[in-house]
Amino acid sequence: MTAVKRLLRSTRTAVAVAASTTLLGAAAGLGAGTAAAEPDPRYAGAEQRHAGSQIARHEGVHGPPRYAMPGQTLGHDVSGWQGDVDWPAAVGAGAKFVYIKATEGTGFVSKRFAQQYDGSFAEGMIRGAYHFGRPDISGGAEQARYFVDHGGGWSADGRTLPGALDMEYNPYGEACYGKDPGAMVGWIRDFSDTYHARTGRHPTIYTSTSWWRKCTGDSAEFGATNPLWLARYAPEIGPLPAGWPTHTIWQFADRGALPGDQNYFNGAHERLAALAQG
Template identity: 45%
Template sequence: MDVATTVRRLPRRLLTILLSAIMAVGTLAVLSSPASAEPTTNANPEGIDVSHYQGAINWSSVRAAGIEFAWIKATESTTYKDPRFGANYTNAYYAGVIRGAYHFARPGQSSGATQANFFASSGGAWSADNLTLPGALDLEAGCHGLSQTSMRNWILDFYNTYKARTGRDVIIYTTASWWSSCTGNWTGMATRSPLWVAHWGVSSPNVPTGFPTWTAWQFTDNGRVNGISGAVDRNHFNGTRARLLALANNTP
């Protein structure tokens, strides 16, 4: 007897239950993304951050090498868009890498609000899809001619605008020395933004005064990862994979 004949002979109530079960399985398959399919107890997930300097990236190989998250350069100032951002952002997603965008700040060139809007409109926005981190604000390369008070105001302007656009707190990327020199160890972001700290060649990073702890730590600028031909920045996440997913999904 063929399958079609068997199905036609099933009692109507049993057939309804069977079809409902098939639909439920299909729905679960759609909802179970690569990010959520893995154990959430994995401690200190490994990550990278990239830009066009890394050239073409094989994101499937990157993911297979154990990289779970990435920040990808999207913009700089108010006119520059990284030429590889679109490919990196899309391919990382389909490889199951939890990724977010970052903006290289140029505070001496325009207001924080102007740069936040440019960033949010050029790939830095956020969506609750289990694979998108909040955007990051890259603060480095000197104080850009601003006083400490002006820099504080600029950062807050960027933060407020980005949050109004996306509903998320922007991640702050910086070093302890930059934060001290350019903001005077400002405490104003401690309860607002997670910290992504850069400190290479040490066993534990110096946390900038003004932040309680680090969320991500860029521990080298000379890492190696399968799928990337040259050197790449590498990062640790401070917590389990469950906490990484909570950061991505804006959940407790």
């Protein structure tokens, strides 16, 4: 082989090696960049956030119910904040039902949802999923679809409650997510209508009377169709939002004998089963 040919072959080999090294480096850089991607700041704290976390912060905790609640059914609600729940112990402590956080906005699914949702069902409890509404991120219809697609659906098995929409103070800023009452009512309507179209059930609405009055103008639109899950940590349930003649569930404490927040269903166990059945 002549010196010229040896030089040409050496040059081609060096170029090929350099190109290969560049491609590998780029791939490694892409992989590193993907793995190191920062979490979406819009969901900071979502795993710890639960139904009522912002209500307790804004409205305070004023004591347990003044007296025993005859004819009521004891239950609770949990989220990723509780971690894996000991369901046999919860049932042993008197829990008959539970709502479990599934989703928030359109970018968060609780890491604990499967253990909590399936585990409670396995112990014979009536359970349902809830969605922490984020009107600052996307539309109500979009969030309802996300919720249903990530565990928030409903089945007529007599042990699955209709999904719940958690509407409470914005954890990141202005209480009403920058929406006026008309826009907020429209957002909730879009969520409710889309959930109903997907499941055949109207979602339960979780809220406090104070937030509802402030952010919806005390709308009476949903009282005839959507069960009310009212949050108030006080000796008495107090006034209800407009449109609801009575409540379905009262979240009366943010801690107690059961994991998570404490609730009473407003009726006997057979009425709770009827709500699940639809």
